[in-house]
Amino acid sequence: MCKVLTKADIKYFRKLLGDDNIKTDQAHLIAYSYDATKKRFEPECVLFPRDEKDVQNILRYCNDKHIIIVPRGSGSGFTGGALPSSGGVLISFEKHMNKLLEIDQNNMLAIVQPGLINMQLQKAVEEVGLFYPPDPASQEYCTIGGNVAENAGGMRAAKYGITKDYVMAVEAVLPSGQLIRAGKKTIKDVAGYNITGVLVGSEGTLAVITKIVLKLIPKPKMQKTYMGVFPDVTKAMNAVFKSLSNGASPVAMEFLDSLVIHALRQKGHKSILDEKAGAVLIGDVDGNNIAQLEDQLAILKSSFELNGSIDFVVAKDDKQAQSLWQARRDASPSVTMYGQLKLNEDISVPRSCLPQALDGIYKIGDKYGFKVPCFGHSGDGNIHVNLMVPDKDDETQLSNGHKAIEEIFQLVVDMEGSLSGEHGIGLSKAPYMHIAFKDHEMDLFRAVKKAFDPNNILNPDKMGL
């Protein structure tokens, strides 16, 4: 890590933002050095811009001086996208630019600043009968800006899609300091290149987004929670794609495998999860009338049965629904019983490949002697693969763990799947980009990066660029 900031730089920022909005003390630098990976990189200073103008001034200055800038949401990312891995300036929106600016009920859209917490948006729009579907697991603390940067997904993607499906327009500051408006508050807009589309998921490497216009939809009036119980993973995975191609459109279709079920039973979920269950599918159906829900549940039940389910439960009340969802939510912490270190990857495959994908993943785990509990968003083909390393200090195990991950990525890419369903590439997956992309495809990414950020000041090192 090269030290790039001078005293004069710090002085400039201090004058620009005021003492309260620049932090260079050790406590702050440590506090902003981490995310949900195990990696740590300290920035050289942390800036809290008050508005777009501050962002413009910061970027213009840094671009002139070739100073690195890393934008950060709330550090909930799993791939290091917000880590200042080469030092420089970290920009945080959590102090000032964190507002829900407007809910436009007439046009069913919300205008927000990047630092707004996802859950705050959800609650606010639901109070007026509207709905913002993207619900990453970190929704209680992750920011919309981070969601947009990483194109975050969540459980409801099977029916409602992901962040990119809701971003209508953005305002963003280019490294030059110029503010651009991309997209419109309209359903249709075909004037100029789709800059909004390329900014979503660009991991803060192209521009700093300062305002976001999000599409909202009417909140469905009712929902019901279901669980299908299967003797094994293959039957469950067949049931996933066959029920969906039979016309089921569940809000979510979440999957737990037998290792996860075993772990959850140890953690107090015995009454919900039967020991005979080799795999379960948990989800919601929603709609505006009971007939619609019953239609959906009937398709699910019959498709599950045709594919060998041993039980189909519809939660009889909110309490039972909450118990089912609590089991799903406890999946991630529960699997720590299988190893000291969790190598957590969020691969995504075409749904019909789920049975072979999971079969292949378990075989790779067996080959290297790792347990690989899997769970996740099977309804959209996105599985959280948890490769559990028994001893985190054993070099051979660690090396084998990374070999296994590489083999899993190759398996997924061979199925026309993706290295990452919703976590992004960041630092953690950058070494694997060569599996998914040819050299000239990476060169195209680099050319796009250069079109926005010719001096490579914005979040360098990320995405394998």
Place this chain on the structure above:
Amino acid sequence: MCKVLTKADIKYFRKLLGDDNIKTDQAHLIAYSYDATKKRFEPECVLFPRDEKDVQNILRYCNDKHIIIVPRGSGSGFTGGALPSSGGVLISFEKHMNKLLEIDQNNMLAIVQPGLINMQLQKAVEEVGLFYPPDPASQEYCTIGGNVAENAGGMRAAKYGITKDYVMAVEAVLPSGQLIRAGKKTIKDVAGYNITGVLVGSEGTLAVITKIVLKLIPKPKMQKTYMGVFPDVTKAMNAVFKSLSNGASPVAMEFLDSLVIHALRQKGHKSILDEKAGAVLIGDVDGNNIAQLEDQLAILKSSFELNGSIDFVVAKDDKQAQSLWQARRDASPSVTMYGQLKLNEDISVPRSCLPQALDGIYKIGDKYGFKVPCFGHSGDGNIHVNLMVPDKDDETQLSNGHKAIEEIFQLVVDMEGSLSGEHGIGLSKAPYMHIAFKDHEMDLFRAVKKAFDPNNILNPDKMGL
């Protein structure tokens, strides 16, 4: 127009593709010189590549020699996107690369070549219970490649979105001749920049798309057609956004104003369209059970009544539904009674701005003495504005027509709307891009263009770049 092709170039293409797949005779050059604009530009030769490899070889050769290439669907565009305005080579996919390669029912997607006709895709997927919603008015002859290039819309966008919402992945050839794969056959994919997203709507200026993976959805089991009748346009436009924000989710909500209604009554639609009607809204609701449809119709009816409707009709059978839709389809040809030349623009505004937008458009028409019959996709805020010039040879009228169009665009942009909802920019709207975009935003478009096409060989002159 500068002549760029040499005999050696023609010889190369002839050897590459065979005599049958290169045309340089006058009949072909004329046949490929037009689209739905009144503009005509002849290419210097027309090539019919047989596969991706042909496209790669053509592009590599042209890039080396700096020869212009214009990709063309079926020439149904309204803004000249497929016109070889600076000569060069025209590539057509209609002869060979026009196949529906696969319908993957398990993953609910279709894989198609760019020359496939939209309606052929729709029919084929509906036969297996699936549904491809984007339905431009030219669906019987326009190609999917053209739809992707222009990010085509249609009537169903109010509920189902537009082309970009269905393009999961593409294969495309860069000007260098290199084939790229962008996107995946998965719902979630956050590895690398969203190249698919920026290619959709790029009007053939960045790469030549050779294969497209399209998302399909289950075909709704039933639908019903409705019409709301209003005394004036303002009441109808208020009903549009208020019914939608009340939770209505119609497949379409199409609008005809009083000039269009008058014209249609002259053309034989008197039994459907009452002379008292100052505006009508026509559309479908769909779903999988009757309760769902009745819910939707009830929301529409009550919202319409609250906003001053004078009648609400639900088609009692297919025949009546067809009559309503036939009136809508005849709208465009009917308005020719108001002038010799139709300046047809497809502006798009946030739905709540529809009442003021139409009021402003009529005032601009009055100011210059033009009738401006309007109709279109009010459910998504996209209105077809038809500025009717009485005498197409009167220079003053023509000049005033263009002034009026410029004022209409300014009005729309002031409302945060778009110059184009679904027709694209092409040549026709290029002179108006300065109204919608600042210089540095245009510079960003140019930088993106250069990242893909450094020699500017792909469809130059378009989009005001």
